[in-house]
Amino acid sequence: MKRQAILYLIGFVAIILSFSTEIFAQEKYEILQDKFTLKIEGSSNLHDWDMEAESISGELYAKVQNSLVENFNAADIQVSVEKLESGKRIMNNKTYEALQSEKHPKIRFKLQSVDDLYSAGNSFSGKANGRLTIAGNSKVVSIPFSGKMNGEDQFTVSGDYSLKMTEYNVDPPKAMFGSLKTGDEVTIKYEFVFREKSGIFTNKNK
Secondary structure: OHHHHHHHHHHHHHHHHHHHHHHHOOEEEEEEEEEEEEEEEEOEOOOOEEEEEOOEEEEEEEEEEOOEEEEEEEEEEEEEHHHEEOOOHHHHHHHHHHOOOOOOOEEEEEEEEEEEEEEEOOEEEEEEEEEEEEOOEEEEEEEEEEEEEOOOOEEEEEEEEEEEHHHHOOOOOEEOOOOEEEOOEEEEEEEEEEEEOOOOOOOOOO
């Protein structure tokens, strides 16, 4: 019995060490604050509309060898709801209200896995599977992406993804006493530049 307990302990330690080795073999990257775009595009009964994010934070771990991306892990992207800007105050306020910005100030995506990762030359593509949280409601989604290396310590990731607001229990915003009604489906278009962040999780001598 004692021998079995020791074997279980050894196995558990081996799993923890293998996970730690995988994380430490990767580099930590974060979004450059002057090099990102995220636009939400939608429609209404009167005209199309869009909003652009003015504040985004995000980081991930990536394994890059010889300018080829081999793996992504632990991505966490957060968008400030009240930094979404349409250029129209009424539209902004109605959107913040619909997204319950006071209670849920962030839209958040947390990566769980990557499928169909393909790297060739300085380009890569794949599908990011993870949990998207909007107005406090979460769904597991698969978001396509493509990208390219911009040198040794930077890469660009971009793509687009469509969703229905009601899937997250969000009522599409209305304005002008209800005469303007936005459609349920919106498309998110994004482009982020990530740069390697030096620190205890990096394994390069710099």
